[in-house]
Amino acid sequence: MNVEIRNTDTSKGKGLFAKKKINCGSVIFEEDPLVSCQFSWNAAYQYRACDHCLRPLETAQENATRLTGHFVELPYPECCTTDKSKIVSCIVCGEQYCSLECQTAAFNQYHRTLCLQTTERHNVHPLEQLNEAWKQVHYPPETSSIMLIVRLLARIIQAPNQDAAIEQTLQFCHRTVNEDAELAHNLLGEKFANQISLLHNLLMTAIPHDGIEQFLTPAGFQGLLALIGTNGQGVGTSAISQWVTKSSDLSLSADEREVLDKFIDNLYDEMDEHSGNFLNNEGVALYSLQSSCNHSCTPNSEPTYLHNNHRLSLVAIKDIEEGDEIFISYLDECMLDRSRHSRRKDLMKNYIFACKCPKCEEQVEEPDITSEEEEDMSE
Structure with a gap:
């Protein structure tokens, strides 16, 4: 590996450091996620992606x-990277995957527990109800998904080895209960804060409790909301961009280049x-x-997502x-x-820290007004 995790000399605790010189444009590392899932509204609007890796299923x-x-x-159809001949579906619930490999990986990691009979769908099963409840408090543009918690x-x-899996999960949970609660409320929006109990109750009903009891307490659930809020990384894939x-x-x-550029x-x-x-x-992943x-x-x-799936x-x-x-x-x-001020306000609201990077320190004398207020003052 070109990198290592070690303690920093600041209040940030740990960070990622280069073990050798890395040139601009180089891939520092690549990594598959512990879990990933498509945003709920994105899927509802028929953005068709592999249920495991988010690779496009459309040509x-x-x-x-x-x-x-x-x-x-489209001209040059040979440039399309979608291979529809490899798409497979779960025979029980109908979820689609870009390949048998992804279907197998999903089943072995989490889908065996979450697979729903087709007759259980249409917002009847608690998992479906949980997803719908989340959609009603987290409209586009989406930043996370309750289903990431479910898959985790x-x-x-x-x-x-459940103990090892729990330890992997707890590495993300690094904030206090009070901070977790604050972030959970912000993630949902203050006026939706009372929906946390509804989401918690639906989650309790939707999945087995075997070995995950510590995450299903009210505090544990708020900690999971904080986890996906602070650690969830957005993933984007696209057939047309490829x-x-x-x-x-x-x-x-x-001449051909000019025609193609104008078409694009x-x-x-x-x-x-x-x-x-x-x-x-x-x-999100x-x-x-x-x-x-x-x-x-x-x-x-x-x-970035060079492989057009969830591999970062x-x-x-x-x-x-x-x-x-x-x-x-x-x-x-x-x-x-x-x-x-706007940057630090957003970081404090979503990540619970005050940024002290070189750019923020250089601009420390700037007035504490938001960018929107600056625009209003200039008019």
Whole structure:
């Protein structure tokens, strides 16, 4: 490994450090998650993804047709990476997978516990009711899913060594009960705070309790909500983006390149007009190693999904020297461009820490007003 986890000299506790020089653009490491799942509303709106790894189940042409609202015939169909001949379904519940390998992995890790008979569906089974209850308090844009907790607990239930699986889970639970409660309320939104009990009760009814009792107490459940709120990493996959990448790598004449570039630009304009910013299969995952990365408003690496599934690739976006700490941003690009006060407010609200990265320290003299207020003052 090019990295190691070790204690930091700050209040952050532990961090991820480079064991050798890593050049900008290099893949620092790749990692499969403990568990992952598609966002509930994303699935409800027919964004078809493998139920285990989130790989697209649509062809690029099907994807483009759905996102534009009309039939689209893509040139260079050989650049589509979706192999529909490998798609399989669970014969009991109908969940779809991109391959037999993914179906087997899901069954062995958590699906054996969670598989529902088709007759149990249509919001009758507690698992379905739990998912629907979550959707009613967590509208798009989605940042997490209650089903990640469900799969995490089912993984413990099915684990050959439950103690080891519990220890892996507890590595994420590092905040106090009071902080956990605060974050849980924020994750759901203050006006929905009373829904925590409903979600807890539905979870208690939905899955077996064997070996996971400590997570099913009210405090344990709030801790799990805090866990997915602070450690959940967004995952995005797309059939059309893979087609764009592959077709852009083709050896074409200048005229052919110009035609293709114009086609792609028009296609994205049409998708944006019909579907807005919601173009990808989106979900959330828990990564053991990546979760050790601390935040900086000037990160030196970023998580990407080069394999178009839930396998995370951490890529250096700057040269990283041996011994340097590896930082990612917990904020999206838009938020990173906002004021120091706005960034720190968002990080405190969602991650319960005050950022002291170099960018925030350099801007310490800035007035404590939000970016929106700055915009209002400039008008």
